[in-house]
Amino acid sequence: MLGRSAANLFWMSRYVERAENMARLLEVGYRMSLTERGEDGSSEYLLSMLQAAEAEEAFKEKHDTVDVASVAHFMLFDTDNPSSVKSCLFNARTNAKSVRTEITTDMWESLNSTWLEFSQVQPRHVLGNKLPSFLQSVKQSSNQFRGAVLGTLMRTDGFAFAQTGGFIERADNTARILDVKYYVLLPRASMVGGDVDIQQWTMILRAASAHRAYRHIYHDRYKAWNIADFLIFRKEMPRSLAFCTTSVTAMLGMLDQIYGEPSSCHDEAIKMAQFLTAGGMNKVFDQGLHEYLTGFIAANNQLTNAISESYNFY
Numbered sequence: 001m002l003g004r005s006a007a008n009l010f011w012m013s014r015y016v017e018r019a020e021n022m023a024r025l026l027e028v029g030y031r032m033s034l035t036e037r038g039e040d041g042s043s044e045y046l047l048s049m050l051q052a053a054e055a056e057e058a059f060k061e062k063h064d065t066v067d068v069a070s071v072a073h074f075m076l077f078d079t080d081n082p083s084s085v086k087s088c089l090f091n092a093r094t095n096a097k098s099v100r101t102e103i104t105t106d107m108w109e110s111l112n113s114t115w116l117e118f119s120q121v122q123p124r125h126v127l128g129n130k131l132p133s134f135l136q137s138v139k140q141s142s143n144q145f146r147g148a149v150l151g152t153l154m155r156t157d158g159f160a161f162a163q164t165g166g167f168i169e170r171a172d173n174t175a176r177i178l179d180v181k182y183y184v185l186l187p188r189a190s191m192v193g194g195d196v197d198i199q200q201w202t203m204i205l206r207a208a209s210a211h212r213a214y215r216h217i218y219h220d221r222y223k224a225w226n227i228a229d230f231l232i233f234r235k236e237m238p239r240s241l242a243f244c245t246t247s248v249t250a251m252l253g254m255l256d257q258i259y260g261e262p263s264s265c266h267d268e269a270i271k272m273a274q275f276l277t278a279g280g281m282n283k284v285f286d287q288g289l290h291e292y293l294t295g296f297i298a299a300n301n302q303l304t305n306a307i308s309e310s311y312n313f314y
Contacts, residue, residue, distance in 0.1 A: 001157050003312030005102055008095040009158050010165035010313070012103075013149070015092035016111065017166045019085045020142035021173035023135040025049050026075045028180060028207035030068060030131060032200055042066045052179045055083065069127055076134075077123045085138055089115045102158050106148040114141040157258050164251040164307065171244035172300050175293045177207050178231055198222050204231075208239045228289060229281045241296060245273045248303070255311075265306035272299045 029049030047066045050056040055074070058081060063070040076085045093115045096103055118138075126134040146166070153159045201222050205211045208231060217234070218226045235242045252266040276296065284292045308314060 001102075001161070003314070005099050006157070006161045006311050007308070007313035008099040009102060009161040010307070012092050012095035012099070012111075013162040013164075013166035014169040015088040015095065016142055016145050017169035017173070018083060019088035019092065020139050021169065021176075022053070022075050022083060022085050022088065023138040024173065024207045025053055025177060025180070026072065027132065027135045028177060028203050029071065030135075031203050031206075032180075033068060035199065043068070043071075046071045048180050052176045053083065055081065068131070072127065072131060073123050076126070077121075086118060089118055099158075104148065104152040106152045107145065110141075110145045110148045114145070155254075157255055160251045160254045160258070161311075164248055164255075167244045167247040167251070168300060168304055170239060171241050171248070172297060174208060174231055174239050174241055174244070175297050175300070177204055178228065179290060179293045180204065201227050210237060210239060213237060225281060225285070228284060232284065233277070233280065241276055245269070245276050249273055252307070263310040265303065265310040268303050268306040272303055275299055 026049065029043075029046045032045035032048075033043035035045075042065050044066075046068065047056065050059050050066070050071065053075075059066070059071070059074050062078075062080070063074065074081055074084065078084045079087055079090075081087060089111075093111055096108060096111050100108060118141075121134075149159070149162060149166075153162070198221070201224055202211065205214050205222075205227060210231065213236075214222075214227065214230050217230065217236075230237060230240065232241045234240050235246060237243055249266070249269040252263065252269050256262050256266055279286075287295075
């Protein structure tokens with residue numbers, strides 16, 4: 001497969017996943033903001049979400065107040081924000097169009113119809129109590145596309161590139177969702193362990209669609225240690241860092257088999273998996289959750305660069 005086609009498939013899946021992930025980040029920020037809000041309508045919880053998404057600076061260049069309306073528009077519809085849902089869906093469709101003969105009709109129709117429907121939405125119509133249901137529709141569209149990939153795409157190198165992109169993006173998002181807690185608690189560490197703290201951790205689980213699964217594994221009260229362990233190390237959890245890293249490693253191994261030679265990026269993926277599993281939760285909290293997640297995000301970005309170089313994406 002040509003490097004350009006591989007890149008299109010890789011980024012097509014990444015952008016679809018990122019659109020969903022932006023909806024998930026916004027959801028957790030929005031739900032946290034309902035518990036406390038400043039007099040001017042600003043919310044430190046929404047600010048924490050922007051910080052975790054590395055979007056605070058870009059947001060403040062355009063907006064003075066961190067309120068629901070401004071943040072929702074920036075994260076959902078602002079085309080000046082390259083990570084907004086609208087930007088992601090546009091870029092996903094553009095990449096898919098470039099490899100129309102490499103993907104299935106079901107994949108294209110899912111992605112194309114999602115873009116057409118989203119582009120007709122008026123931002124003012126999804127504020128207030130309509131926002132959660134709209135965010136849910138974004139997630140459902142992503143699930144529909146993912147189902148089309150899994151159910152209709154042949155298990156060739158194209159499938160491996162598409163899956164690799166999706167899992168790398170998902171790992172990045174799970175790390176950022178967890179990192180929201182760092183920014184929320186930074187100003188007042190005295191909240192740790194309190195009712196508000198537990199409520200926020202619960203929202204983190206819900207943002208990762210992991211609330212019921214967590215209760216299935218851990219039958220006791222919500223605890224930061226267990227929740228972090230669940231979203232970082234539990235390979236049964238499909239949005240955990242461990243699951244995503246294992247899946248990326250498997251897809252790169254599949255590419256090695258298809259092309260008949262090992263790639264340096266596969267070695268990078270193995271190193272990342274080793275970084276993830278070394279030390280367990282003791283290491284995470286000794287090092288600091290924020291520092292650990294920052295290190296993981298950097299390693300994930302480095303792996304993306306290694307994949308791009310190995311398969312001539314440029």
